[in-house]
Amino acid sequence: MFFAVFLHVLAFAFLVVGRTLAPRNVPLLRRAVGDNSTSSGIASLALDKSSGSYYTVLKAGDSYFRVALDTGSSDLWLISSACTSSQCSKVPKYPLAYKSSTFQAVNNNQTEFSASYGDGTGVSGFVAREMVTVANITLKDQAVGVIDSSNVTLDSDVSGLLGLGFPRLSSMSESVTNSSPFFSQLAQQGKLEYPLFGLSLNRFDNGSLTLGAVDASVVRDVNQISWHPVVEFSPFGMESQESSYLQWVTPLAGFGTNGTTLSPNPSYPEITNNASLALLDVGLNGIYGPYSDVSRLFEAMDGARLVDSEGGLWAVPCDTKQNMTFTFGEQTIVLQPSDYFLGRTSGSPNLCISWPAAQSPSADGVDWHIGTPFLRTVYSVYSYGINNVEAPVIGFYPVTNSTTAQADEENLSSILTTVKFTPPNSLLATPTDTILPYTFNASVAAPTTGLVSTGLATSTYSPIFQAWTTVRSAIPTIAPSYAVFTDSSGAVVTSTPSIAAVTLGSPPGWTGPNGAGRSSPAPIVVTVAILFAALGQWIFCFIV
Template sequence: MGESLNLKYTPFSPDHLARTYYVVLQAGQISFRAALDTGSADFWLTSTECTNSTCMSVPRYPLTYASPTFVSINNNETAFAVNYADGTGASGFVARETVEVANVTVANQAFGVVTSSNITLVSEVSGILGLGFSRQSEISARAASATPFFSTLAQQGILDYPIFGLSLTRNATGTFTLGAIDVSVVQNVSQVVWNEVVSFSPVGTQTNTSGYFYWAIRMSSFAVNGTQYTPQPTYPGPNDNSSIALLDVGTTGLYGPYQDVIRLYSSFPSSRLVDESGQWAVPCDSSAIISFSFGNGATFVLEPTDYIIGPAEGNPDLCLSWPKAAPPSTDGVDWLLGTPFLRTVYSIWSYGIDYQEPPMIGLYPYNNASAPVQPFSVVESSLSSESATVATTLPNFVLSTPTYTTPPYAFNTSVPAVYGEIVQSELATSTYSPLIGTLAVNATALPQVTGAYTLFVTNSNGAVVTSTYHITQPSVTLGVPPGWNSAASRSVPGVGLAISILITLAAGTWII
């Protein structure tokens, strides 16, 4: 089965650093918006037991409804808690429910029922749908046979192939595909650059665990206008002297270590550090091209409209810019590449196959590395149309670069995770035939969809049947069980979709 979901982009808002992509899904036949996140693995929703002000403003999972597909775990005594880098968090208990995303249904999916939270939820987003690996899951660690949503799809062989694809464009179109790639975006599959996901050693005395923790790959270089720099990893020993980059759709920015970010901005005339949090500013008329290279050296470029955040209110000639510098992280991840980077590529996330194929991330560039320099008029027009002025006053003196003591590495290097080793379990079922993790990459054989109107289904004889639909999905009401009426209900307008649902970009995000 291959599913394609329409994805829309909401224009830049004054609260431009608080944005995320979300999907409308069903839990127990009740519709909710859940933010997509590749930096975490768990699915959670706020519930009616959460009476914090941050919960009361969004649709909540109604525990009083007694959904016929709701399954209690340990009499709702199995605790669930998540905490994020910005100091916010949510807690509650673990339960099971039937979850449907477009035409893909998973019964008895474990999820977090949030009863307390200080996470600001906006645009009626009720929770997070994590797309990470099982090892990262708090729920999997607390409940038996409680794999994350996408892990379940891969391990049960529900999809045509254990992949999902993301097209995060800056305009009103885009796609999220399950089990296939969108060839209306990827017009030449042979140009997809494949990168093996990095494996991590166990933590402490942990044993019997998958080596795969994050959707992270090796970064070989970064550059500004062709001036190339080799990343300086915070922990060179455990990572084979290479820098690790985590790709995360749940992060709205770009972050790198001070030792790299300082060198990057040294290639920007008149750039300067403007905040002790690691924020840099560059001239708003900058025409510089930032590029990143991974694995085999393929280059992916960011133009000014990709990395410029917006002009400072107190100094409109200077614009805040990505990347932002960050202190050392004990997991050895030096670079965090969020939506400013992911909007420049079509990304394919392959979960890997037990015993046969490691997890991979495929990147298909939108930007042409040899294209002419983007003129300032394009940047100016983009900032003007998005009302992107940042309410901040820049310091009128030079800030010194913060210094940090590197903390101990979090993973147990006495039990190494060998680079290139194919993990033996916790990936997709071995009934899949590997297509991309071999010397003879056969990516053109990956299941494909075009836009939102094509459905691939494997019949009982093993043949792939393609069906094309033009069905308008009716409006759905958020947070209200079937047959219930609510004056406070929220409706999602119907759109011209087929076997698909609406994904959009909204205010409100959580930095993972």
Template sequence: MVFSSSLSHLAMLVSLSANTVLAAPRPSSPQSLSMNLKRRAPEARSADNIGNWAQAHKLNVEAKYRKTASSVEKRNSGQNLVVNQKADSSFFGSLAVGTPPVAYDVILDTGSADLWLASSECAASACDGVPTFKSSDSSTFQNKSTEFSITYGSGAAAGSLGEDVVQMAGFSVSNQVFGVCDQVSDGLLNSPVSGLLGLAFQTIASSGASPLWETLASSGAWDQPLMTFQLTRFNNDSKATDLEPGGTFTMGTTNTSLYTGDIDYNDIPDNDESYWLQTVSAITSQGNAITISSGSSALAAIDTGTTLIGGPADAVAEIYSNIPNSEAGTGQLDGYYIYPCSTTVNVTMAFGGKSWAISNADFQAEQLNSNTCMGAFFSLDTGDNAPSWIVGDTFLKNVYSVFRYNPASVGFAELSSEALAMNGVNAAVPSATIGSAAATVSATAGARDANNGAASFHSLSTGPVLSLLVITLTILFSSRLV
């Protein structure tokens, strides 16, 4: 989940029915339902605006992950939005809530674990023009009469917990617990995004509820207990329009048209099922190996909700020491580094297996002036109880990423030529569709098992086509978030 704040989030449309197929911009799979992703075009920004964004981004990521010992059991911080972020992209998709179902756009965040939506009772300016959830319009909504709040580096959202039917990508959870927020800080939401969908594990959910994805994966509703992302790149496209194809989010299977070769899986260390943790085993910069600390200091959260890559100050400094004429930023760029834009930067990262290259286009996070650029790696202090590295979309746009429930692991694969061909290519956005769910499950969410923190689930019903169901949720490319 990783960098942002007062952002403009563009609409994303998603198929919620296994019976309604919407073509993706490029990927082809006989078993997948795909949709186009979109992103807001970058606007020219001054160095001051970039500095405001960079400073807020760093503070938001630190606030998102920094915890005290007493807050490890129950997470009180979540997705952070980067202030004034316009140049790069966040990713969001659609789900439907209630009876009858109503579609909402939500940020897709593997760095947090709660689902929340803005309430129709929200009178804050942050909710102006944002589609909001009205509980009285749903015949299946149940008020849990429990307070709910999430605190971000740039603000907070608060309200109460509710329970209702939630559909996504052809699947349905009949009693999903989520936050209905009537208090939202300025800058947290921008139309049409109405909230956030956490895709990490229940152990870090502020609500204590089982996340939508975890209920589906643990109940056997998916063909395979995993979800995947393929994200496109437009940050280096000066001709990008307001909405551009953004990639695909797939639930329950892998899409073989989007990657090539084997998927390199590495288990979550020490069975710590909280964030999607990986151990940083190697980093190179301009061909030179970077010193990586061992143990917990090498842990990284793989976060689709974060834009850039944060890490320990000494390691980040060493990365830039190999880049000629680079220097540490000051003021609002404290913790960041600047370097000549004419330099082609070659950085790789490994997580116990293969090394993965980060493109020069993604490393070049911002252009401050005609000659000077800001790098995508920045120094980060998350405290003693959170991962030292936060690896966001700067890395994830370069790989096909797989988040596997059992065995708990993260996998990466090379993007296929078909996936790479989507970068910088315009395509139409399909209309949002709400349809009947092919599989419905129920979650006994909201109360963790006292012994191991796990939620129990039972399947209510599955459609006869479940074994063949391959779900691809299309997501839209918008502005940056933490």
């Protein structure tokens, strides 16, 4: 979850949005089909190298903003001009004084909104409605958290958060009628070709978010996507006495190394039907599992040892060639050392801190929190499900095809960050997981692949994944436009098109309070040749 929800805050790192972002052009493309009542869209993602989070650009009213993506939460919020804290002063802000013609007050701006994060930070403000556009797909009356107080560090001109979770996880949905999250609204109103979104992440500063379709420039064959069920959660407190979908959580079948697959130890086996649950979270720069699982994984790796028992950190020899694997259903995803390394320790340069880190499981029954180190190795697809007809599913399409480690020591040396940390000279005992009382009402069954009557996409969609009889040829695809030109050397290159630069946080021509805005980087052209040349490198996202 964004800003390291559920994470231990390490003594030598802060997982926050930082400054060092490469200039990016963020094209917003759309393909309309049929009677133009449904569409799909694709938007570029940029990587914040200091935090490992990914952002895109959206339009709220007449202003553009950078927002970080998060599949571990659901609400959309933006820093507003009413926020005067030092953290807010650094970013473009939604200009309340502009009085956008598409802004709609909710309860005279008296409906409170707040969000808090595992590192002790949070935001607060009020709920309003505004016209919001992402990937050139627009909702006119989208509920937005307008932030007037924040101690969250938001640098790099990132002004907010776009949650992509289910409505049940939204605090706005609880307090305001007809205020489902952005993607939920698209699915519930039938605005997309199909109620799914896809994420392409990589080790550099670009990627894609697709709405309503999968990115055909990444997924060459939709038949190669493996699909996995999403788990329901029982009700909590005063919720209705029915289970429903809450988070993008799926069972983890195994993990391992050296060709050996180990079975996870579920923390709540009687409740989760003996399954270990994993949250897929694009807002998390890391992989976290319970001590009981993580310790067994590293015990199977040559030379690995626990170096920080409180932070749950293990180190392995930096010259290791051992891969790490995670298995979902029958699909095994391979992580190379370049995928799971955090950085080389300053006190022992031959040892590298590695993911996963260990922490006790959360009380919602989720044992594993799997973020960008894993998600960069796959194209991930999140199919939202259809009311009464189809359950949500998660798809993985591997973007690396390797069963052996490819990164040699010389290559790793050029990309590893040095972590200011000295491993202890003695062996440390592995802590025991603390199992908290289960949060939800365990007396209500929460089946996997269960059908629910509300909260998913409108039943006007024809199901593709019904009863696991996947009509894969029906999965919509979309691709960015490309331009072919001859450069100054006479070489023919292919590139993504550039678009006009936008001013962040300020409507066109607006010069009122907080209206100066900030110009986004000028359009740039990224050639395929350059991208290919960069494939052998990785920028590690660890702050020292």
